[in-house]
Amino acid sequence: xxxxxxxxxxxxxxxxxxxxxxxxxxxxxxxxxxxxxxxxxxxxxxxxxxxxxxxxxxxxxxxxxxxxxxxxxxxxxxxxxxxxxxxxxxxxxxxxxxxxxxxxxxxxxxxxxxxxxxxxxxxxxxxxxxxxxxxxxxxxxx
Numbered sequence: 001x002x003x004x005x006x007x008x009x010x011x012x013x014x015x016x017x018x019x020x021x022x023x024x025x026x027x028x029x030x031x032x033x034x035x036x037x038x039x040x041x042x043x044x045x046x047x048x049x050x051x052x053x054x055x056x057x058x059x060x061x062x063x064x065x066x067x068x069x070x071x072x073x074x075x076x077x078x079x080x081x082x083x084x085x086x087x088x089x090x091x092x093x094x095x096x097x098x099x100x101x102x103x104x105x106x107x108x109x110x111x112x113x114x115x116x117x118x119x120x121x122x123x124x125x126x127x128x129x130x131x132x133x134x135x136x137x138x139x140x141x142x
Contacts, residue, residue, distance in 0.1 A: 017141055020049040021093075024102065025060040026082070032065045036081060041089040048093045051141055056102030058082050059093050075107035083119055087126050098131045098139060 026037035044052055059079045066070060071078055083099070090097065101114045109115055116132035133139070 015142075017051060018047070018049040019051045019053065019141065020044065020047070021053045021055070023055040024057045025063065025104075026058060027060065027063060032063060032071065032078070033048050034085060037082065037085065041086065044090045044095055045093045047095070050094050051096045051098065053098045053100065053139065054086070055100045056108075057104035057106070059106050061104045061106035079107040080121065087122070087130060091126070094129065096129050096131070098133055100133055100137065105136070117136070121127070
């Protein structure tokens with residue numbers, strides 16, 4: 001499924017698109033609080049990019065608190081909270097979100113190529129703007 005339906009006639013030049021690309025981890029080395037992710041969400045809300053391509057790791061297998069099992073929930077639960085934070089936090093911007101896994105995502109399949117994340121809890125209203133893709137993948141914007 002294409003990320004966008006073209007808004008121009010086939011003979012007209014394509015509209016410019018703003019694409020934001022970010023790569024995890026989205027935590028600091030001494031905390032799993034996702035403070036850098038909160039800063040990224042503020043940028044997305046402020047700049048309103050058309051597409052945000054977000055590469056993992058979202059919950060880094062090499063983070064000290066992950067390695068020492070110092071989380072308050074399971075790896076999958078913490079990851080789902082991270083996704084929820086991103087999806088809900090960017091809703092007002094209307095940006096298309098593309099989630100790309102990393103081999104360092106502790107909650108995800110450690111195989112290559114990696115399948116896309118599964119998130120059946122994704123609210124119905126957000127489904128048109130959220131994509132989960134495999135790694136590697138090819139993205140076609142417009």
